[in-house]
Amino acid sequence: AQTVTQSQPEMSVQEAETVTLSCTYDTSESDYYLFWYKQPPSRQMILVIRQEAYKQQNATENRFSVNFQKAAKSFSLKISDSQLGDAAMYFCAYRKVGNQFYFGTGTSLTVIP
Amino acid sequence: GAGVSQTPSNKVTEKGKYVELRCDPISGHTALYWYRQSLGQGPEFLIYFQGTGAADDSGLPNDRFFAVRPEGSVSTLKIQRTERGDSAVYLCASSPMPQETQYFGPGTRLLVL
Known part of the structure; x- marks a missing residue:
């Protein structure tokens, strides 16, 4: 079975700082x-970044x-x-080639001005 | 071009009623997915279409749920004899090919009273 775990239900970060x-x-x-x-409050799931498992190099998209x-x-x-x-719910997802996604339970990110 | 669209954006129904939720994928995308997202959870896979046929319907919770994609484009998720536990956001996603990134619609929020 495939499972995805996001252990941080909530995170916060100061504007201009870095968060993981x-x-x-x-x-x-x-x-x-x-x-x-x-996933912002509008519910639209927006792709942030993607990584193929066979690639050793870490993916980067701007920030x-x-x-x-x-x-x-x-x-x-x-x-x-x-x-x-950047404030939104962030979901990590796994997908086997040609199969459906398995999502984690999400991390709610708050950005503090 | 236009993204994935879903109608209606919100649906309120009574327990026992029948509902249909519609998904218009991005033009040319052959793969189409349905997910259900309960409050505070990540999306859960329901069914995946490749063209007109359901390639994987293992996520449908029971036989009250059914989905079709008769012409390989628009898809309809049908729920019979709705129950209060069916209340959730139903998300649709499409991709050019099964192994490609999925693009999500804004979802339909279903509330069963």
Whole structure:
């Protein structure tokens, strides 16, 4: 079975500071994808960043980067220079090739002005 | 181009009634997914279509839930004899191919009284 665990239900960060959101997952597969999605109050799930498991290099998208530790099955998201618009629920998700997503329970991020 | 759209955005119904939720995927996307998101939880997979056929319906909770995608584009999730426990946000996502990133719609919030 695949499970995704986000151990931080809530996090807060001062504007312009850096925050790291944690995610661990359980799988017996060697080939899969990992994602971070952002869900603001509008409910729209927005892709933040994606990582292919076969790539050793950590994915980066502007202020967002991941620390992917395949052996440890860990996939944390780092948000640098946090902005007020970053406030949202963040979901970590796992997907086996060609299959559906498994989502964590989410981390609610508050950005303090 | 236009993103994934879902209608209605909110639906209130009475216990025992039948409801239909509609999803319009991004044009050209062959894969379509339905998820259910209960309060405080991450989305849970329900069903996945590749073209017109349901490639994986293992997430449907029981036979009251059914989904169709007759022409390989628009999909309808149908819930018979609704129960209060069906209250949730129902999310739809589409992707160009199954292994590609999923793009989510804004969801339909269903409330069963």
